[in-house]
Amino acid sequence: MLKPLKPELVHGSRDYYFIKNVISYEIVPVLDIKEAKQAVNVTDMSPMHVQWVKSHPGFGDEIRLAKQFCKASRVYGAESYIRGFSGHVLDILVIHYGGFEQMLKAALKWKDKEVIDPEKYYKNDAMKQLNSSKTESPIIVIDPMMKERNAAAAISYEKLERFREAAKAFLKEPSTEAFKIKNMTKAELKRRAGKDKLFILEAEPASGKEDVVGAKLLKAMEQIRNLLKFHDFIVKEADWEWDKKGKAMFWFIVGADELLPVKMWPGPPLEEKQRVENFKEKYEKTFIEKGRVCTYIKREYIKPEGLVKDVLNDKLLMQKVKKIKILPP
Incomplete structure:
Protein backbone atom coordinates (compact mmCIF):
# COMPACT_ATOMS: atom_id res chain seq x y z
CA MET A 1 0.00 0.00 0.00
CA LEU A 2 2.84 2.43 0.85
CA LYS A 3 5.19 1.36 -1.94
CA PRO A 4 3.94 3.87 -4.59
CA LEU A 5 4.66 6.68 -2.09
CA LYS A 6 8.33 5.62 -1.84
CA PRO A 7 8.53 5.59 1.95
CA GLU A 8 11.84 5.78 3.80
CA LEU A 9 12.29 3.32 6.66
CA VAL A 10 13.61 5.14 9.72
CA HIS A 11 15.14 3.11 12.55
CA GLY A 12 14.45 4.05 16.15
CA SER A 13 13.02 2.64 19.35
CA ARG A 14 10.16 1.69 17.01
CA ASP A 15 10.93 1.68 13.29
CA TYR A 16 8.58 3.84 11.25
CA TYR A 17 8.06 5.12 7.70
CA PHE A 18 8.76 8.67 6.54
CA ILE A 19 7.08 9.98 3.39
CA LYS A 20 8.26 13.31 2.02
CA ASN A 21 5.93 15.13 -0.33
CA VAL A 22 4.27 18.54 -0.35
CA ILE A 23 3.36 17.52 3.20
CA SER A 24 5.65 15.15 5.08
CA TYR A 25 4.16 12.15 6.87
CA GLU A 26 5.42 9.80 9.53
CA ILE A 27 3.63 6.46 9.68
CA VAL A 28 4.32 4.71 12.97
CA PRO A 29 3.00 1.18 13.57
CA VAL A 30 1.52 0.69 17.05
CA LEU A 31 -0.01 -2.19 18.96
CA ASP A 32 -3.76 -2.30 19.49
CA ILE A 33 -3.85 -2.12 23.29
CA LYS A 34 -6.49 -1.33 25.89
CA GLU A 35 -4.24 -0.59 28.87
CA ALA A 36 -0.95 1.26 29.21
CA LYS A 37 0.72 -1.74 30.85
CA GLN A 38 0.29 -3.65 27.57
CA ALA A 39 2.51 -1.15 25.72
CA VAL A 40 5.83 -2.46 24.43
CA ASN A 41 6.89 1.01 23.27
CA VAL A 42 5.65 4.44 24.34
CA THR A 43 4.25 4.98 20.83
CA ASP A 44 1.74 2.19 21.51
CA MET A 45 -0.05 4.60 23.86
CA SER A 46 -0.62 7.22 21.16
CA PRO A 47 -4.20 6.14 20.34
CA MET A 48 -5.00 6.20 24.06
CA HIS A 49 -3.65 9.75 24.28
CA VAL A 50 -5.83 10.78 21.33
CA GLN A 51 -8.85 9.36 23.12
CA TRP A 52 -7.88 11.22 26.31
CA VAL A 53 -7.72 14.51 24.40
CA LYS A 54 -11.08 13.79 22.73
CA SER A 55 -12.60 13.15 26.14
CA HIS A 56 -11.89 16.83 26.90
CA PRO A 57 -13.71 18.58 24.01
CA GLY A 58 -13.40 22.26 23.23
CA PHE A 59 -9.62 22.63 23.49
CA GLY A 60 -8.65 22.11 19.85
CA ASP A 61 -7.99 25.77 19.01
CA GLU A 62 -6.29 26.40 22.37
CA ILE A 63 -3.92 23.48 21.76
CA ARG A 64 -3.14 24.71 18.24
CA LEU A 65 -2.34 28.17 19.65
CA ALA A 66 -0.01 26.62 22.23
CA LYS A 67 1.86 24.58 19.64
CA GLN A 68 2.26 27.48 17.23
CA PHE A 69 3.40 29.73 20.09
CA CYS A 70 6.08 27.19 21.05
CA LYS A 71 7.22 26.80 17.45
CA ALA A 72 7.58 30.57 17.10
CA SER A 73 9.42 30.69 20.46
CA ARG A 74 11.78 27.92 19.27
CA VAL A 75 10.90 25.56 22.12
CA TYR A 76 8.75 23.02 20.25
CA GLY A 77 9.93 19.43 19.94
CA ALA A 78 11.19 16.74 22.29
CA GLU A 79 14.03 15.62 20.01
CA SER A 80 17.40 15.30 21.72
CA TYR A 81 18.78 18.31 19.85
CA ILE A 82 15.80 20.52 20.77
CA ARG A 83 14.87 19.42 24.34
CA GLY A 84 11.63 21.34 24.26
CA PHE A 85 7.89 20.81 24.61
CA SER A 86 6.38 17.90 22.70
CA GLY A 87 2.91 18.13 21.23
CA HIS A 88 1.89 15.46 23.72
CA VAL A 89 2.97 17.61 26.68
CA LEU A 90 1.23 20.71 25.33
CA ASP A 91 -2.01 18.75 24.90
CA ILE A 92 -1.83 17.77 28.56
CA LEU A 93 -0.89 21.23 29.87
CA VAL A 94 -3.54 23.15 27.93
CA ILE A 95 -6.27 20.77 29.02
CA HIS A 96 -5.03 20.66 32.61
CA TYR A 97 -4.96 24.45 33.00
CA GLY A 98 -8.09 25.09 30.96
CA GLY A 99 -6.67 26.97 28.00
CA PHE A 100 -3.65 28.51 26.30
CA GLU A 101 -3.37 31.77 28.26
CA GLN A 102 -4.15 29.99 31.53
CA MET A 103 -1.23 27.67 30.81
CA LEU A 104 1.09 30.63 30.20
CA LYS A 105 0.05 32.27 33.48
CA ALA A 106 0.60 29.00 35.35
CA ALA A 107 4.05 28.58 33.77
CA LEU A 108 5.23 31.84 35.33
CA LYS A 109 4.44 30.39 38.77
CA TRP A 110 6.06 26.98 38.30
CA LYS A 111 8.69 26.15 40.88
CA ASP A 112 11.71 23.97 40.15
CA LYS A 113 10.55 20.34 39.84
CA GLU A 114 6.91 21.44 39.68
CA VAL A 115 4.70 18.33 39.51
CA ILE A 116 1.69 18.59 37.18
CA ASP A 117 -0.63 15.64 37.68
CA PRO A 118 -3.88 16.04 35.68
CA GLU A 119 -5.36 12.72 36.81
CA LYS A 120 -4.26 13.21 40.45
CA TYR A 121 -2.47 9.89 40.63
CA TYR A 122 -0.26 11.12 43.46
CA LYS A 123 -0.96 12.94 46.74
CA ASN A 124 1.96 15.38 46.86
CA ASP A 125 4.45 12.50 46.90
CA ALA A 126 5.17 12.01 43.20
CA MET A 127 8.85 12.89 43.59
CA LYS A 128 9.24 10.15 46.19
CA GLN A 129 7.45 7.49 44.18
CA LEU A 130 8.83 8.19 40.70
CA ASN A 131 12.16 6.76 39.62
CA SER A 132 14.82 9.47 40.01
CA SER A 133 15.75 9.07 36.33
CA LYS A 134 12.25 10.29 35.48
CA THR A 135 12.53 13.54 37.43
CA GLU A 136 15.63 15.21 36.02
CA SER A 137 13.60 17.73 34.00
CA PRO A 138 12.66 21.15 35.46
CA ILE A 139 8.96 20.24 35.47
CA ILE A 140 7.35 16.83 35.87
CA VAL A 141 4.16 16.16 33.90
CA ILE A 142 2.52 12.91 34.95
CA ASP A 143 1.27 11.17 31.83
CA PRO A 144 -2.52 10.65 32.14
CA MET A 145 -2.10 7.29 30.40
CA MET A 146 0.81 6.00 32.48
CA LYS A 147 1.39 7.38 35.96
CA GLU A 148 4.97 6.10 36.07
CA ARG A 149 5.94 8.28 33.09
CA ASN A 150 7.10 11.90 33.12
CA ALA A 151 5.84 13.18 29.77
CA ALA A 152 8.04 16.27 30.11
CA ALA A 153 11.30 14.38 30.69
CA ALA A 154 12.88 15.82 27.54
CA ILE A 155 12.49 19.49 28.51
CA SER A 156 15.72 21.30 29.39
CA TYR A 157 16.09 24.18 31.81
CA GLU A 158 17.21 26.39 28.94
CA LYS A 159 14.08 25.74 26.86
CA LEU A 160 11.79 26.11 29.86
CA GLU A 161 13.31 29.50 30.67
CA ARG A 162 12.95 30.60 27.05
CA PHE A 163 9.30 29.51 27.13
CA ARG A 164 8.67 31.43 30.35
CA GLU A 165 10.29 34.56 28.94
CA ALA A 166 8.10 34.33 25.82
CA ALA A 167 5.02 33.73 27.98
CA LYS A 168 5.78 36.76 30.16
CA ALA A 169 6.26 38.99 27.10
CA PHE A 170 3.05 37.76 25.47
CA LEU A 171 0.92 38.19 28.59
CA LYS A 172 2.27 41.71 29.04
CA GLU A 173 1.60 42.67 25.44
CA PRO A 174 -0.39 40.07 23.43
CA SER A 175 0.37 40.12 19.71
CA THR A 176 -0.02 37.89 16.67
CA GLU A 177 3.74 38.37 16.18
CA ALA A 178 4.23 35.84 19.00
CA PHE A 179 2.89 33.11 16.68
CA LYS A 180 5.00 33.90 13.63
CA ILE A 181 8.02 31.71 12.97
CA LYS A 182 10.96 33.93 12.07
CA ASN A 183 14.43 32.88 11.05
CA MET A 184 17.29 34.62 12.80
CA THR A 185 18.89 37.36 10.70
CA LYS A 186 22.28 39.06 10.84
CA ALA A 187 20.55 42.37 11.38
CA GLU A 188 18.77 41.06 14.48
CA LEU A 189 21.96 39.52 15.83
CA LYS A 190 23.82 42.81 15.33
CA ARG A 191 21.04 44.59 17.19
CA ARG A 192 21.28 42.11 20.07
CA ALA A 193 25.07 42.29 20.20
CA GLY A 194 25.25 46.07 20.33
CA LYS A 195 28.81 46.95 21.36
CA ASP A 196 29.66 43.33 22.21
CA LYS A 197 31.43 40.99 19.82
CA LEU A 198 29.35 38.87 17.47
CA PHE A 199 30.51 35.60 15.88
CA ILE A 200 28.34 33.87 13.27
CA LEU A 201 29.33 30.41 12.03
CA GLU A 202 27.89 28.30 9.23
CA ALA A 203 28.00 24.54 9.78
CA GLU A 204 27.36 21.91 7.14
CA PRO A 205 25.84 18.87 8.86
CA ALA A 206 27.19 15.38 8.50
CA SER A 207 24.91 12.88 6.80
CA GLY A 208 22.63 10.65 8.83
CA LYS A 209 19.31 10.49 10.63
CA GLU A 210 17.82 13.85 11.51
CA ASP A 211 17.88 13.28 15.26
CA VAL A 212 21.50 12.11 15.23
CA VAL A 213 22.63 14.91 12.90
CA GLY A 214 20.80 17.49 15.00
CA ALA A 215 22.36 16.18 18.22
CA LYS A 216 25.84 16.47 16.68
CA LEU A 217 25.16 20.05 15.60
CA LEU A 218 23.99 20.93 19.11
CA LYS A 219 27.12 19.40 20.64
CA ALA A 220 29.31 21.32 18.17
CA MET A 221 27.71 24.62 19.19
CA GLU A 222 28.01 23.71 22.88
CA GLN A 223 31.69 22.78 22.43
CA ILE A 224 32.51 26.24 21.07
CA ARG A 225 30.43 27.97 23.76
CA ASN A 226 32.07 25.94 26.53
CA LEU A 227 35.57 26.68 25.22
CA LEU A 228 34.82 30.40 25.22
CA LYS A 229 33.66 30.13 28.84
CA PHE A 230 36.63 27.95 29.83
CA HIS A 231 38.98 30.65 28.60
CA ASP A 232 37.08 33.22 30.72
CA PHE A 233 35.26 35.06 27.96
CA ILE A 234 31.82 36.33 28.96
CA VAL A 235 29.32 34.56 26.67
CA LYS A 236 26.14 36.63 26.72
CA GLU A 237 24.29 34.56 24.15
CA ALA A 238 25.02 31.28 22.37
CA ASP A 239 22.44 29.63 20.16
CA TRP A 240 21.85 28.01 16.81
CA GLU A 241 19.29 27.48 14.09
CA TRP A 242 18.76 24.66 11.60
CA ASP A 243 15.93 24.09 9.14
CA LYS A 244 16.63 20.31 9.04
CA LYS A 245 17.41 20.61 5.32
CA GLY A 246 20.55 22.64 4.70
CA LYS A 247 23.29 24.26 6.72
CA ALA A 248 23.03 25.32 10.35
CA MET A 249 23.90 28.71 11.78
CA PHE A 250 25.65 29.13 15.14
CA TRP A 251 26.01 32.51 16.84
CA PHE A 252 27.86 33.74 19.89
CA ILE A 253 27.68 37.16 21.52
CA VAL A 254 30.75 37.72 23.67
CA GLY A 255 31.66 40.57 26.00
CA ALA A 256 33.79 43.20 24.27
CA ASP A 257 36.38 43.62 27.02
CA GLU A 258 39.84 42.25 26.28
CA LEU A 259 41.19 39.88 28.95
CA LEU A 260 44.34 40.50 30.95
CA PRO A 261 47.38 38.61 29.57
CA ARG A 299 46.48 33.18 28.99
CA GLU A 300 46.31 31.29 25.73
CA TYR A 301 43.80 33.83 24.36
CA ILE A 302 43.09 37.41 25.37
CA LYS A 303 40.68 38.00 22.46
CA PRO A 304 37.91 35.57 21.44
CA GLU A 305 38.68 35.96 17.73
CA GLY A 306 41.76 33.77 17.99
CA LEU A 307 39.97 31.05 19.91
CA VAL A 308 37.03 30.88 17.49
CA LYS A 309 39.42 30.71 14.53
CA ASP A 310 41.50 27.94 16.11
CA VAL A 311 38.56 25.82 17.23
CA LEU A 312 37.44 25.40 13.61
CA ASN A 313 40.43 23.09 13.12
CA ASP A 314 39.66 21.03 16.22
CA LYS A 315 39.46 17.31 15.41
CA LEU A 316 36.73 16.69 17.99
CA LEU A 317 34.58 19.44 16.48
CA MET A 318 35.04 18.07 12.96
CA GLN A 319 33.65 14.72 14.12
CA LYS A 320 30.32 16.51 14.64
CA VAL A 321 30.05 18.51 11.43
CA LYS A 322 31.10 18.07 7.82
CA LYS A 323 32.33 21.63 7.34
CA ILE A 324 32.25 24.83 9.38
CA LYS A 325 33.30 28.40 8.68
CA ILE A 326 33.04 31.90 10.12
CA LEU A 327 30.62 34.24 8.37
CA PRO A 328 31.15 38.00 8.26
CA PRO A 329 28.77 39.69 10.73
Whole structure:
Protein backbone atom coordinates (compact mmCIF):
# COMPACT_ATOMS: atom_id res chain seq x y z
CA MET A 1 0.00 0.00 0.00
CA LEU A 2 2.84 2.43 0.85
CA LYS A 3 5.19 1.36 -1.94
CA PRO A 4 3.94 3.87 -4.59
CA LEU A 5 4.66 6.68 -2.09
CA LYS A 6 8.33 5.62 -1.84
CA PRO A 7 8.53 5.59 1.95
CA GLU A 8 11.84 5.78 3.80
CA LEU A 9 12.29 3.32 6.66
CA VAL A 10 13.61 5.14 9.72
CA HIS A 11 15.14 3.11 12.55
CA GLY A 12 14.45 4.05 16.15
CA SER A 13 13.02 2.64 19.35
CA ARG A 14 10.16 1.69 17.01
CA ASP A 15 10.93 1.68 13.29
CA TYR A 16 8.58 3.84 11.25
CA TYR A 17 8.06 5.12 7.70
CA PHE A 18 8.76 8.67 6.54
CA ILE A 19 7.08 9.98 3.39
CA LYS A 20 8.26 13.31 2.02
CA ASN A 21 5.93 15.13 -0.33
CA VAL A 22 4.27 18.54 -0.35
CA ILE A 23 3.36 17.52 3.20
CA SER A 24 5.65 15.15 5.08
CA TYR A 25 4.16 12.15 6.87
CA GLU A 26 5.42 9.80 9.53
CA ILE A 27 3.63 6.46 9.68
CA VAL A 28 4.32 4.71 12.97
CA PRO A 29 3.00 1.18 13.57
CA VAL A 30 1.52 0.69 17.05
CA LEU A 31 -0.01 -2.19 18.96
CA ASP A 32 -3.76 -2.30 19.49
CA ILE A 33 -3.85 -2.12 23.29
CA LYS A 34 -6.49 -1.33 25.89
CA GLU A 35 -4.24 -0.59 28.87
CA ALA A 36 -0.95 1.26 29.21
CA LYS A 37 0.72 -1.74 30.85
CA GLN A 38 0.29 -3.65 27.57
CA ALA A 39 2.51 -1.15 25.72
CA VAL A 40 5.83 -2.46 24.43
CA ASN A 41 6.89 1.01 23.27
CA VAL A 42 5.65 4.44 24.34
CA THR A 43 4.25 4.98 20.83
CA ASP A 44 1.74 2.19 21.51
CA MET A 45 -0.05 4.60 23.86
CA SER A 46 -0.62 7.22 21.16
CA PRO A 47 -4.20 6.14 20.34
CA MET A 48 -5.00 6.20 24.06
CA HIS A 49 -3.65 9.75 24.28
CA VAL A 50 -5.83 10.78 21.33
CA GLN A 51 -8.85 9.36 23.12
CA TRP A 52 -7.88 11.22 26.31
CA VAL A 53 -7.72 14.51 24.40
CA LYS A 54 -11.08 13.79 22.73
CA SER A 55 -12.60 13.15 26.14
CA HIS A 56 -11.89 16.83 26.90
CA PRO A 57 -13.71 18.58 24.01
CA GLY A 58 -13.40 22.26 23.23
CA PHE A 59 -9.62 22.63 23.49
CA GLY A 60 -8.65 22.11 19.85
CA ASP A 61 -7.99 25.77 19.01
CA GLU A 62 -6.29 26.40 22.37
CA ILE A 63 -3.92 23.48 21.76
CA ARG A 64 -3.14 24.71 18.24
CA LEU A 65 -2.34 28.17 19.65
CA ALA A 66 -0.01 26.62 22.23
CA LYS A 67 1.86 24.58 19.64
CA GLN A 68 2.26 27.48 17.23
CA PHE A 69 3.40 29.73 20.09
CA CYS A 70 6.08 27.19 21.05
CA LYS A 71 7.22 26.80 17.45
CA ALA A 72 7.58 30.57 17.10
CA SER A 73 9.42 30.69 20.46
CA ARG A 74 11.78 27.92 19.27
CA VAL A 75 10.90 25.56 22.12
CA TYR A 76 8.75 23.02 20.25
CA GLY A 77 9.93 19.43 19.94
CA ALA A 78 11.19 16.74 22.29
CA GLU A 79 14.03 15.62 20.01
CA SER A 80 17.40 15.30 21.72
CA TYR A 81 18.78 18.31 19.85
CA ILE A 82 15.80 20.52 20.77
CA ARG A 83 14.87 19.42 24.34
CA GLY A 84 11.63 21.34 24.26
CA PHE A 85 7.89 20.81 24.61
CA SER A 86 6.38 17.90 22.70
CA GLY A 87 2.91 18.13 21.23
CA HIS A 88 1.89 15.46 23.72
CA VAL A 89 2.97 17.61 26.68
CA LEU A 90 1.23 20.71 25.33
CA ASP A 91 -2.01 18.75 24.90
CA ILE A 92 -1.83 17.77 28.56
CA LEU A 93 -0.89 21.23 29.87
CA VAL A 94 -3.54 23.15 27.93
CA ILE A 95 -6.27 20.77 29.02
CA HIS A 96 -5.03 20.66 32.61
CA TYR A 97 -4.96 24.45 33.00
CA GLY A 98 -8.09 25.09 30.96
CA GLY A 99 -6.67 26.97 28.00
CA PHE A 100 -3.65 28.51 26.30
CA GLU A 101 -3.37 31.77 28.26
CA GLN A 102 -4.15 29.99 31.53
CA MET A 103 -1.23 27.67 30.81
CA LEU A 104 1.09 30.63 30.20
CA LYS A 105 0.05 32.27 33.48
CA ALA A 106 0.60 29.00 35.35
CA ALA A 107 4.05 28.58 33.77
CA LEU A 108 5.23 31.84 35.33
CA LYS A 109 4.44 30.39 38.77
CA TRP A 110 6.06 26.98 38.30
CA LYS A 111 8.69 26.15 40.88
CA ASP A 112 11.71 23.97 40.15
CA LYS A 113 10.55 20.34 39.84
CA GLU A 114 6.91 21.44 39.68
CA VAL A 115 4.70 18.33 39.51
CA ILE A 116 1.69 18.59 37.18
CA ASP A 117 -0.63 15.64 37.68
CA PRO A 118 -3.88 16.04 35.68
CA GLU A 119 -5.36 12.72 36.81
CA LYS A 120 -4.26 13.21 40.45
CA TYR A 121 -2.47 9.89 40.63
CA TYR A 122 -0.26 11.12 43.46
CA LYS A 123 -0.96 12.94 46.74
CA ASN A 124 1.96 15.38 46.86
CA ASP A 125 4.45 12.50 46.90
CA ALA A 126 5.17 12.01 43.20
CA MET A 127 8.85 12.89 43.59
CA LYS A 128 9.24 10.15 46.19
CA GLN A 129 7.45 7.49 44.18
CA LEU A 130 8.83 8.19 40.70
CA ASN A 131 12.16 6.76 39.62
CA SER A 132 14.82 9.47 40.01
CA SER A 133 15.75 9.07 36.33
CA LYS A 134 12.25 10.29 35.48
CA THR A 135 12.53 13.54 37.43
CA GLU A 136 15.63 15.21 36.02
CA SER A 137 13.60 17.73 34.00
CA PRO A 138 12.66 21.15 35.46
CA ILE A 139 8.96 20.24 35.47
CA ILE A 140 7.35 16.83 35.87
CA VAL A 141 4.16 16.16 33.90
CA ILE A 142 2.52 12.91 34.95
CA ASP A 143 1.27 11.17 31.83
CA PRO A 144 -2.52 10.65 32.14
CA MET A 145 -2.10 7.29 30.40
CA MET A 146 0.81 6.00 32.48
CA LYS A 147 1.39 7.38 35.96
CA GLU A 148 4.97 6.10 36.07
CA ARG A 149 5.94 8.28 33.09
CA ASN A 150 7.10 11.90 33.12
CA ALA A 151 5.84 13.18 29.77
CA ALA A 152 8.04 16.27 30.11
CA ALA A 153 11.30 14.38 30.69
CA ALA A 154 12.88 15.82 27.54
CA ILE A 155 12.49 19.49 28.51
CA SER A 156 15.72 21.30 29.39
CA TYR A 157 16.09 24.18 31.81
CA GLU A 158 17.21 26.39 28.94
CA LYS A 159 14.08 25.74 26.86
CA LEU A 160 11.79 26.11 29.86
CA GLU A 161 13.31 29.50 30.67
CA ARG A 162 12.95 30.60 27.05
CA PHE A 163 9.30 29.51 27.13
CA ARG A 164 8.67 31.43 30.35
CA GLU A 165 10.29 34.56 28.94
CA ALA A 166 8.10 34.33 25.82
CA ALA A 167 5.02 33.73 27.98
CA LYS A 168 5.78 36.76 30.16
CA ALA A 169 6.26 38.99 27.10
CA PHE A 170 3.05 37.76 25.47
CA LEU A 171 0.92 38.19 28.59
CA LYS A 172 2.27 41.71 29.04
CA GLU A 173 1.60 42.67 25.44
CA PRO A 174 -0.39 40.07 23.43
CA SER A 175 0.37 40.12 19.71
CA THR A 176 -0.02 37.89 16.67
CA GLU A 177 3.74 38.37 16.18
CA ALA A 178 4.23 35.84 19.00
CA PHE A 179 2.89 33.11 16.68
CA LYS A 180 5.00 33.90 13.63
CA ILE A 181 8.02 31.71 12.97
CA LYS A 182 10.96 33.93 12.07
CA ASN A 183 14.43 32.88 11.05
CA MET A 184 17.29 34.62 12.80
CA THR A 185 18.89 37.36 10.70
CA LYS A 186 22.28 39.06 10.84
CA ALA A 187 20.55 42.37 11.38
CA GLU A 188 18.77 41.06 14.48
CA LEU A 189 21.96 39.52 15.83
CA LYS A 190 23.82 42.81 15.33
CA ARG A 191 21.04 44.59 17.19
CA ARG A 192 21.28 42.11 20.07
CA ALA A 193 25.07 42.29 20.20
CA GLY A 194 25.25 46.07 20.33
CA LYS A 195 28.81 46.95 21.36
CA ASP A 196 29.66 43.33 22.21
CA LYS A 197 31.43 40.99 19.82
CA LEU A 198 29.35 38.87 17.47
CA PHE A 199 30.51 35.60 15.88
CA ILE A 200 28.34 33.87 13.27
CA LEU A 201 29.33 30.41 12.03
CA GLU A 202 27.89 28.30 9.23
CA ALA A 203 28.00 24.54 9.78
CA GLU A 204 27.36 21.91 7.14
CA PRO A 205 25.84 18.87 8.86
CA ALA A 206 27.19 15.38 8.50
CA SER A 207 24.91 12.88 6.80
CA GLY A 208 22.63 10.65 8.83
CA LYS A 209 19.31 10.49 10.63
CA GLU A 210 17.82 13.85 11.51
CA ASP A 211 17.88 13.28 15.26
CA VAL A 212 21.50 12.11 15.23
CA VAL A 213 22.63 14.91 12.90
CA GLY A 214 20.80 17.49 15.00
CA ALA A 215 22.36 16.18 18.22
CA LYS A 216 25.84 16.47 16.68
CA LEU A 217 25.16 20.05 15.60
CA LEU A 218 23.99 20.93 19.11
CA LYS A 219 27.12 19.40 20.64
CA ALA A 220 29.31 21.32 18.17
CA MET A 221 27.71 24.62 19.19
CA GLU A 222 28.01 23.71 22.88
CA GLN A 223 31.69 22.78 22.43
CA ILE A 224 32.51 26.24 21.07
CA ARG A 225 30.43 27.97 23.76
CA ASN A 226 32.07 25.94 26.53
CA LEU A 227 35.57 26.68 25.22
CA LEU A 228 34.82 30.40 25.22
CA LYS A 229 33.66 30.13 28.84
CA PHE A 230 36.63 27.95 29.83
CA HIS A 231 38.98 30.65 28.60
CA ASP A 232 37.08 33.22 30.72
CA PHE A 233 35.26 35.06 27.96
CA ILE A 234 31.82 36.33 28.96
CA VAL A 235 29.32 34.56 26.67
CA LYS A 236 26.14 36.63 26.72
CA GLU A 237 24.29 34.56 24.15
CA ALA A 238 25.02 31.28 22.37
CA ASP A 239 22.44 29.63 20.16
CA TRP A 240 21.85 28.01 16.81
CA GLU A 241 19.29 27.48 14.09
CA TRP A 242 18.76 24.66 11.60
CA ASP A 243 15.93 24.09 9.14
CA LYS A 244 16.63 20.31 9.04
CA LYS A 245 17.41 20.61 5.32
CA GLY A 246 20.55 22.64 4.70
CA LYS A 247 23.29 24.26 6.72
CA ALA A 248 23.03 25.32 10.35
CA MET A 249 23.90 28.71 11.78
CA PHE A 250 25.65 29.13 15.14
CA TRP A 251 26.01 32.51 16.84
CA PHE A 252 27.86 33.74 19.89
CA ILE A 253 27.68 37.16 21.52
CA VAL A 254 30.75 37.72 23.67
CA GLY A 255 31.66 40.57 26.00
CA ALA A 256 33.79 43.20 24.27
CA ASP A 257 36.38 43.62 27.02
CA GLU A 258 39.84 42.25 26.28
CA LEU A 259 41.19 39.88 28.95
CA LEU A 260 44.34 40.50 30.95
CA PRO A 261 47.38 38.61 29.57
CA VAL A 262 47.72 36.56 32.78
CA LYS A 263 45.27 34.94 35.17
CA MET A 264 45.41 33.43 38.63
CA TRP A 265 45.72 29.65 38.65
CA PRO A 266 44.69 28.01 41.96
CA GLY A 267 46.59 24.99 43.16
CA PRO A 268 45.96 22.45 45.94
CA PRO A 269 44.91 23.38 49.51
CA LEU A 270 47.77 23.96 51.95
CA GLU A 271 47.00 20.83 54.01
CA GLU A 272 47.90 18.63 51.02
CA LYS A 273 51.62 19.18 51.56
CA GLN A 274 53.01 16.85 48.90
CA ARG A 275 50.78 18.32 46.19
CA VAL A 276 51.72 21.81 47.34
CA GLU A 277 55.43 20.94 47.00
CA ASN A 278 54.81 19.52 43.52
CA PHE A 279 52.97 22.70 42.56
CA LYS A 280 55.83 24.89 43.79
CA GLU A 281 58.34 22.81 41.82
CA LYS A 282 56.28 23.24 38.68
CA TYR A 283 55.73 26.99 39.02
CA GLU A 284 58.57 29.37 39.92
CA LYS A 285 56.44 32.10 41.54
CA THR A 286 53.63 31.13 43.89
CA PHE A 287 51.53 32.78 46.60
CA ILE A 288 48.81 31.87 49.10
CA GLU A 289 45.19 32.80 48.46
CA LYS A 290 42.23 31.58 50.56
CA GLY A 291 44.07 28.56 51.93
CA ARG A 292 45.49 27.46 48.56
CA VAL A 293 48.83 27.80 46.87
CA CYS A 294 48.40 29.77 43.63
CA THR A 295 50.34 31.22 40.74
CA TYR A 296 49.79 33.38 37.68
CA ILE A 297 49.83 31.84 34.24
CA LYS A 298 49.82 33.34 30.77
CA ARG A 299 46.48 33.18 28.99
CA GLU A 300 46.31 31.29 25.73
CA TYR A 301 43.80 33.83 24.36
CA ILE A 302 43.09 37.41 25.37
CA LYS A 303 40.68 38.00 22.46
CA PRO A 304 37.91 35.57 21.44
CA GLU A 305 38.68 35.96 17.73
CA GLY A 306 41.76 33.77 17.99
CA LEU A 307 39.97 31.05 19.91
CA VAL A 308 37.03 30.88 17.49
CA LYS A 309 39.42 30.71 14.53
CA ASP A 310 41.50 27.94 16.11
CA VAL A 311 38.56 25.82 17.23
CA LEU A 312 37.44 25.40 13.61
CA ASN A 313 40.43 23.09 13.12
CA ASP A 314 39.66 21.03 16.22
CA LYS A 315 39.46 17.31 15.41
CA LEU A 316 36.73 16.69 17.99
CA LEU A 317 34.58 19.44 16.48
CA MET A 318 35.04 18.07 12.96
CA GLN A 319 33.65 14.72 14.12
CA LYS A 320 30.32 16.51 14.64
CA VAL A 321 30.05 18.51 11.43
CA LYS A 322 31.10 18.07 7.82
CA LYS A 323 32.33 21.63 7.34
CA ILE A 324 32.25 24.83 9.38
CA LYS A 325 33.30 28.40 8.68
CA ILE A 326 33.04 31.90 10.12
CA LEU A 327 30.62 34.24 8.37
CA PRO A 328 31.15 38.00 8.26
CA PRO A 329 28.77 39.69 10.73
